[in-house]
Amino acid sequence: xxxxxTRAVTVGDKATEHTFGPLTITDIVRYAGASGDMNPLxxxxxxxxxxxxxxxxxxxxxxxGLLATFAANWLGAENVRRFTTRFKEQVWPxxxxxxxxxxxxxxxxxxxxxxxxTLTCTRQTGGVAIxxxxxxxxxxxxxxxxxxSYT
Amino acid sequence: MPVERGKIREFAKATxxxxxxxxxxxxxxxxxxxxxxxxxWQTAESKEAGAHGLDPKRTLHAEQEYIFHGEPPRAGDELxxxxxxLDRYTKEGRRGGxxxxxxxxxxxxxKTGRLVAEQRSTGVQTxxxxxxx
Numbered sequence: 001x002x003x004x005x006t007r008a009v010t011v012g013d014k015a016t017e018h019t020f021g022p023l024t025i026t027d028i029v030r031y032a033g034a035s036g037d038m039n040p041l042x043x044x045x046x047x048x049x050x051x052x053x054x055x056x057x058x059x060x061x062x063x064x065g066l067l068a069t070f071a072a073n074w075l076g077a078e079n080v081r082r083f084t085t086r087f088k089e090q091v092w093p094x095x096x097x098x099x100x101x102x103x104x105x106x107x108x109x110x111x112x113x114x115x116x117x118t119l120t121c122t123r124q125t126g127g128v129a130i131x132x133x134x135x136x137x138x139x140x141x142x143x144x145x146x147x148x149s150y151t
Numbered sequence: 152m153p154v155e156r157g158k159i160r161e162f163a164k165a166t167x168x169x170x171x172x173x174x175x176x177x178x179x180x181x182x183x184x185x186x187x188x189x190x191x192w193q194t195a196e197s198k199e200a201g202a203h204g205l206d207p208k209r210t211l212h213a214e215q216e217y218i219f220h221g222e223p224p225r226a227g228d229e230l231x232x233x234x235x236x237l238d239r240y241t242k243e244g245r246r247g248g249x250x251x252x253x254x255x256x257x258x259x260x261x262k263t264g265r266l267v268a269e270q271r272s273t274g275v276q277t278x279x280x281x282x283x284x
Contacts, residue, residue, distance in 0.1 A: 020167055027167075034158075034165035036190025051208065060212045061186050065166035068182035077172035080223060083182040084216040134182075 009115055009138065013103040015074040020066045021096040023058065028093065031062040058091035063129050067121045070099035075115060075136040085132035089123065096124040104133075112139045152192040152259075154180060156226035162187065180223050183215070185259060185270050188232050203236055203253040205276040213252065214273040220266055230259045230267065237271070248278030 021027075029043050037059050040047035048056045064085040072080060091097065098121070105116035115138055120131045156176075162184050163173035172179050189198075224230060237254040244250045252275050259268040 031165040034161045034187075036187050038190075061183060061215065062166070064215055065162075065181065065183045069163075069166045069168040069170070072168070072172070072182060073170055077170050077181065078179050078222050080182050080217075081219050081221075082217065084214070086214045087212050 009075075009103055009106055009113070011103050011106055015070070015099075015101040015117075017098055017100045018070050018073070019096060019098045022094050023091065023097070025056065025093045028056070028058050028062060031059060031065065035059070035061060035065075037061065054092075056093065058093070058095070060087045060091075060130070063091050063097060063121055064132075066097060067099055067119050067130060067132065070121075071101060071117065071119055071134050071136075074101060075117070075138065079136040079138055080134065081114070081137050082135040083132070084134065085119075085130045087130050089127045089129050091123065091129050095129075097129060098122045098124075110137065112137050114138075152188050152230045152232055154224050154226050154228040154230060158187065159184065159226055177225055177227065179225050182217055182223070185217060185257070185268060186215075188230075188257065188259070188270075189234075192232065193234075197234065203239070203255065203274070205251065205253055205274055209278075210274050210276045212272070213275045214271075216269075216271040218269040218271070220268065224259070224261075224267055228267075229262055233258050233260075244278065250278075251276040 032038055032042055041051060041053065042056055042059050045056055067085060068083055071083065099119065101117050101119045103115055103117050107114050115136045116133065117136070118133050121129045123129050156178060159173050159178045159180055162181055163170065166181060168181065173181060234255060234257045237256050239251070239253045242250045242252065252273060254271065254273045257270040258266055261267050
């Protein structure tokens with residue numbers, strides 16, 4: 001059975017926050033393999049320590065990918081038109097990351113609406129791991145609407 | 152670069168997504184999926200041509216951006232990627248030392264030559280080895 005939810009998107013709307021983790025070394029290694037980034041600093045403890053780090057740490061693009069997962073679940077994977085992240089703090093095994101997002105602009109165009117959002121991915125310490133912004137194009141002639149199907 | 156269904160599924164799982172858009176017969180790519188292009192499809196020759204001269208031991212990833220000109224690519228699409236350096240500049244760091252920034256872009260085109268996606272990256276080389284903040 002499919003349930004479809006439709007509602008208008010307006011400036012100031014916030015996504016329901018989502019938490020990932022605690023992240024394990026296995027989670028980081030799975031991302032390393034899937035992305036192809038086999039830099040040893042992210043899976044080889046001895047290599048990370050030899051380079052002056054406390055131990056292995058996460059791949060920046062892993063937390064960027066988690067923030068992208070969050071944003072795509074909110075506004076639709078097919079609808080993304082821009083996704084921008086800035087890397088602020090390193091993420092370590094054991095960290096729990098919380099993703100939040102807010103709509104900053106909605107404007108009509110191309111038979112739909114362009115929705116601008118800000119995105120933040122925060123560690124359990126309160127420190128921001130990454131922040132960013134994104135643009136989604138949502139179909140709908142008047143106001144942007146989120147249409148999500150649950151199966 | 153062929154956009155592959157199994158690779159999309161693997162990438163979605165690795166980024167902890169259960170979004171149905173990445174499943175099924177004709178999935179769309181996740182927003183950061185094109186990062187895989189450089190690791191699996193870029194040739195050694197192309198990497199050398201695109202070398203920006205920063206020391207990897209002292210270089211941090213500062214920013215990453217994906218731009219999609221229309222709906223993101225889907226499994227079955229065949230893309231051609233071309234990388235180039237956009238800008239290179241230096242800034243004085245807050246704690247002394249010079250920071251060197253390099254911005255690169257990878258343009259992804261479909262079989263007709265249409266620009267469908269761009270990946271923009273900014274790397275920064277510090278004067279000293281990066282330490283834990």
